[in-house]
Every structure is written in C-alpha cells, then in structure tokens.
Amino acid sequence: MIEYKKIIDKRLIELFNKKDLPYQILIDAALYAVDTTAKRIRPLLILSCVKSYDQDISIAIDPACAIELVHTYSLIHDDLPCMDDDDFRRGKPTLHKKYPEWVAVLTGDYLLNYAFEIVLNIKNLSEKQILELARTLSKNSCNLLAGQTVDLVSENKKIDFETLNFMHLNKTASLFVAAIDFAAIILNLDSKKRENLNIFAKKLGFIFQIQDDILDNQSVDNSDEILKKSTYISILGLEKSNTVLSNLKQECLNLLKDLNLKKNYLNDLTLKIFERTS
Amino acid sequence: MIEYKKIIDKRLIELFNKKDLPYQILIDAALYAVDTTAKRIRPLLILSCVKSYDQDISIAIDPACAIELVHTYSLIHDDLPCMDDDDFRRGKPTLHKKYPEWVAVLTGDYLLNYAFEIVLNIKNLSEKQILELARTLSKNSCNLLAGQTVDLVSENKKIDFETLNFMHLNKTASLFVAAIDFAAIILNLDSKKRENLNIFAKKLGFIFQIQDDILDNQSVDNSDEILKKSTYISILGLEKSNTVLSNLKQECLNLLKDLNLKKNYLNDLTLKIFERTS
Numbered sequence: 001m002i003e004y005k006k007i008i009d010k011r012l013i014e015l016f017n018k019k020d021l022p023y024q025i026l027i028d029a030a031l032y033a034v035d036t037t038a039k040r041i042r043p044l045l046i047l048s049c050v051k052s053y054d055q056d057i058s059i060a061i062d063p064a065c066a067i068e069l070v071h072t073y074s075l076i077h078d079d080l081p082c083m084d085d086d087d088f089r090r091g092k093p094t095l096h097k098k099y100p101e102w103v104a105v106l107t108g109d110y111l112l113n114y115a116f117e118i119v120l121n122i123k124n125l126s127e128k129q130i131l132e133l134a135r136t137l138s139k140n141s142c143n144l145l146a147g148q149t150v151d152l153v154s155e156n157k158k159i160d161f162e163t164l165n166f167m168h169l170n171k172t173a174s175l176f177v178a179a180i181d182f183a184a185i186i187l188n189l190d191s192k193k194r195e196n197l198n199i200f201a202k203k204l205g206f207i208f209q210i211q212d213d214i215l216d217n218q219s220v221d222n223s224d225e226i227l228k229k230s231t232y233i234s235i236l237g238l239e240k241s242n243t244v245l246s247n248l249k250q251e252c253l254n255l256l257k258d259l260n261l262k263k264n265y266l267n268d269l270t271l272k273i274f275e276r277t278s
Numbered sequence: 279m280i281e282y283k284k285i286i287d288k289r290l291i292e293l294f295n296k297k298d299l300p301y302q303i304l305i306d307a308a309l310y311a312v313d314t315t316a317k318r319i320r321p322l323l324i325l326s327c328v329k330s331y332d333q334d335i336s337i338a339i340d341p342a343c344a345i346e347l348v349h350t351y352s353l354i355h356d357d358l359p360c361m362d363d364d365d366f367r368r369g370k371p372t373l374h375k376k377y378p379e380w381v382a383v384l385t386g387d388y389l390l391n392y393a394f395e396i397v398l399n400i401k402n403l404s405e406k407q408i409l410e411l412a413r414t415l416s417k418n419s420c421n422l423l424a425g426q427t428v429d430l431v432s433e434n435k436k437i438d439f440e441t442l443n444f445m446h447l448n449k450t451a452s453l454f455v456a457a458i459d460f461a462a463i464i465l466n467l468d469s470k471k472r473e474n475l476n477i478f479a480k481k482l483g484f485i486f487q488i489q490d491d492i493l494d495n496q497s498v499d500n501s502d503e504i505l506k507k508s509t510y511i512s513i514l515g516l517e518k519s520n521t522v523l524s525n526l527k528q529e530c531l532n533l534l535k536d537l538n539l540k541k542n543y544l545n546d547l548t549l550k551i552f553e554r555t556s
C-alpha cells in the first residue's frame with residue numbers, strides 16, 4: 001500500500017509542476033497544501049478497489065488525485081478563521097497561516113475547479129465513463145458541502161441522531177463513496193456490484209467518522225468539546241458508539257466477502273482503517 | 279432582451295426551489311445571492327447567440343444559468359473581508375454581511391459545484407456536447423481564478439501592460455468566452471465559426487473591463503484608486519484607453535458582420551454593452 005501512496009504523492013506534485021506563471025502564488029499554495037503527510041485514504045480506496053479486480057491502476061491515478069484535491073480544498077476552507085479557525089494541520093501551519101487568507105480561499109476554489117478539469121480530460125476512458133466520473137464528483141462534492149454546512153450550523157447546539165447521521169454521511173462518507181464509485185466506473189462493473197460497493201463505501205465512511213469522534217474524545221484538546229459539537233459519543237455515549245462501530249465493521253467485511261474480489265487489496269485497506277489510531 | 283432576462287431570473291430562482299433541508303441556510307444564501315438586479319450579461323450572451331442563429335433557446339437556459347452561478351460565486355468570494363472587503367453589492371448587503379462569513383465561503387463553493395452539476399446533467403444534448411460544455415466551464419473557471427489572483431497580487435503595485443492584459447483577459451473575458459463557447463457547442467457550429475465567435479467574446483470581455491476601468495475612474499469613490507490597482511487608465515491614460523476601446527468595438531462589429539448571423543440579437547446586445555453607463 002505504501003507503494004501506491006507514493007504513486008499518488010508523486011502524481012499530485014506533478015500536477016502542480018508549473019513555473020513562472022502570473023498566478024504562480026496559487027500553484028505554490030496548492031503544492032504546499034497537497035504536499036503533506038496525508039494518509040491519502042480516498043485515492044488508496046480507488047486504487048485498491050481497482051487492484052482487487054486485478055486490473056491495471058494506471059488509468060485510475062488521475063481520478064484518484066482529483067478526489068484528493070476535492071478533499072484538500074474542503075480542508076483548506078474548513079480551516080479558515082470564519083470556520084474551524086485552525087492554525088495547524090498535519091503538523092504544519094494551515095494554508096491561511098502560511099499565506100494571506102485570500103490565497104487560501106482562492107486556492108481552495110482552484111483545487112475544486114482543477115479536480116473537475118482533471119476528471120473531464122482523462123485519457124483512455126469512454127465519453128460515457130468520463131461523464132459518469134464527473135457527475136459522481138459533482139454530486140458527492142455537493143453532498144460534502146451539505147455535510148460541512150450541517151456541521152457548522154450544529155455548533156453549540158444539540159442535534160438529533162438523524163441530523164448527526166446526515167452530517168456524517170455527507171461530510172465524511174461522500175468522498176469515500178465518490179472514490180469507490182470512481183473505481184466501479186473505471187472497472188465498468190455491473191449495477192449490482194456497483195450498488196454493493198456503494199453501500200460498503202457509505203459504511204466505511206461512517207466507521208471513519210465514528211472513529212474520529214472516539215479519537216477526538218480521547219485527545220487532550222478535544223476540539224469537538226471546545227466547539228460544543230454533537231458527536232456519536234455525546235449523543236450515544238462511548239459504549240453504544242463502540243457497539244455501532246463493531247456492527248458496521250462486520251457489515252463492511254460481509255459486503256466485501258459477497259463481492260468475491262479477486263485480490264485482497266480492498267480488504268487489507270479496510271482492515272488498516274479499522275485499526276487506525278490517528 | 280428584457281424578456282430573456284426574465285426567463286433567466288425565473289429559472290435561477292427555480293434552481294434553488296428547495297425547502298426544509300438540513301443545510302437550508304446554504305440554499306437560502308444562494309437564493310439571496312442570485313436574486314438581484316444583476317444585468318445577466320453572460321447568460322444573455324448565450325441566449326442571444328443562439329437566437330442569432332434562429333434556434334430555440336430552451337436548451338440553452340440551464341447552461342446560461344450555470345455560467346451566471348459561476349459568476350455569482352466569484353463575486354461572493356471576491357467580496358469577502360480577506361479580498362475586496364465589500365459591504366454592498368448591487369444596493370444590498372454582500373452575502374457575508376447578510377449571513378455569517380462561513381456561509382458566504384461555503385455558498386460560493388456550492389454555486390461552483392452546482393454549476394457543474396447542472397451542466398453535467400443537461401437533457402437533450404449529446405454526451406459529446408455535455409462533455410464539451412463541462413470542459414469549457416472548468417477551463418474558463420480556472421482562468422477566472424488566475425485573473426482574480428493576478429488582480430489581488432497586483433494591489434499596491436505597478437504592473438506592466440502584459441500582466442494587465444492577462445488579468446483582464448482572465449478575470450473578465452473568461453466567462454464571456456465560456457458563454458459564447460457554450461452557445462457554439464449547443465448550436466453544433468463548425469470550427470471556423472467557433473473560432474471567430476471565441477475571438478469576438480474575448481474582445482467583448484476586454485471592452486467590458488476597460489469600460490469598468492473608465493467608469494470607476496469617473497466615480498466619486500474610486501475603489502481602484504483606493505486599492506491602488508493598476509488599470510487601463512493608470513497605465514495608458516484616459517485618452518489612449520478610449521482609443522483602444524473604439525478600436526476593439528469596431529473589431530467586434532466586424533467579426534459579427536463576418537459571421538453572417540441570421541438575426542440581430544447578438545449585435546443588439548453588443549451595442550447595448552457598448553453604450554453601458556453602469
């Protein structure tokens with residue numbers, strides 16, 4: 001998996017290999033934002049899904065990078081002073097701390113735009129597939145914004161379980177879903193398989209967010225508590241959250257089993273996500 | 279033309295006819311931003327170009343709205359405190375004055391995303407045409423950002439004429455180009471006609487920006503002067519700017535003449551733009 005992460009890291013940097021442009025600051029800022037110790041989970045989901053069907057990953061690299069760019073844009077805007085107001089991300093200053101704030105806003109915009117440009121100009125896929133990829137991106141990227149909005153609206157407020165689930169599904173699971181749907185489109189899978197993979201991605205996204213809630217709950221400077229955010233822990237309690245988590249994990253593994261994948265890549269990545277501690 | 283503006287205004291409002299959503303604030307803010315006294319020049323460029331070829335405009339309405347959404351998103355982000363810090367736009371409070379600032383950032387993001395979603399899901403066009411529309415949108419939307427960036431980088435700085443032209447071409451002309459290219463794609467025009475229309479759109483965008491510079495120069499609270507921005511006037515002087523403007527106008531009219539359009543709509547809109555005083 002480390003090998004695939006390196007491929008993604010390298011390609012992401014290549015995508016911003018532009019010099020001496022009148023708007024160079026935007027490119028430099030984008031490079032600063034993508035050149036991180038990020039785990040690249042969303043791109044790895046795509047590549048490991050493609051590999052699990054024993055197919056060549058080369059065609060999936062740019063779509064995978066596009067999803068990571070959308071993820072990165074959402075973090076840049078999330079970190080802004082008017083939102084979460086974070087000074088650090090992954091151990092280095094957030095973009096608006098490194099550059100003037102306007103650069104952070106426009107770099108976020110640029111990454112979102114560029115993600116569409118990359119997807120719309122993929123080589124070696126049919127027009128139908130490219131359209132499906134772009135539609136998947138726009139739909140899930142809108143969903144991501146819906147989730148971010150509910151998250152911000154819910155600060156200092158107690159929300160109900162239904163709203164919490166809406167938030168988690170949209171804020172976190174939407175790009176997991178986009179990643180797995182991307183793989184399914186590239187692989188030209190039948191609708192039954194696509195549906196099962198889609199359900200798997202939603203559950204995995206949920207797992208990831210509940211883990212986040214639990215990890216934040218254990219940390220010294222619990223930002224959720226500081227911002228008085230509703231979380232799985234605050235609504236269900238730790239014990240019940242852990243039960244939901246175990247059930248979801250089992251459901252994910254069952255779904256993967258039913259898919260009869262040729263290789264273990266997606267299974268391995270899923271197990272890695274289950275075990276994460278940060 | 280007023281009739282077509284009404285069609286655009288109505289459709290823009292319809293596009294946000296959503297109620298009781300968990301992220302309703304985003305929809306309400308989007309509606310506030312699009313429901314204005316805006317001139318709708320970019321959408322009108324599309325519709326009048328389609329009408330000039332004596333074709334039905336119904337298929338062009340949603341693409342026209344998509345361009346207006348991208349224009350609106352760029353204004354919302356431009357108005358933010360970290361950018362131009364404007365309190366009013368078209369006589370009413372800017373979005374970040376009406377709503378919390380985070381709503382303005384995310385609404386801008388949402389409008390950009392939604393523009394892609396609209397274009398990617400247009401009915402009654404071929405997959406090839408939809409792809410061409412989406413590619414045109416992503417390319418010009420990236421160009422728009424390049425122009426915005428150069429504009430902000432150039433504050434309090436004297437820039438050269440080449441950089442000024444780059445800025446104007448990208449910041450202002452890019453969505454004029456997108457609009458006219460959209461019409462050419464919808465009309466399935468041959469490459470020669472597309473090229474001529476594209477050159478026409480670039481020149482018209484330039485004209486629009488030089489007019490802006492001249493109008494700002496005449497206004498009491500000249501924001502360009504306040505922000506020490508380089509403009510056509512500050513670099514070329516008023517007289518030379520007016521000469522450039524007249525030459526560009528003549529070139530635009532010549533291009534339109536060479537295109538042998540069946541109807542006068544695009545010609546009429548162009549003449550209206552030439553005469554604008556605000």
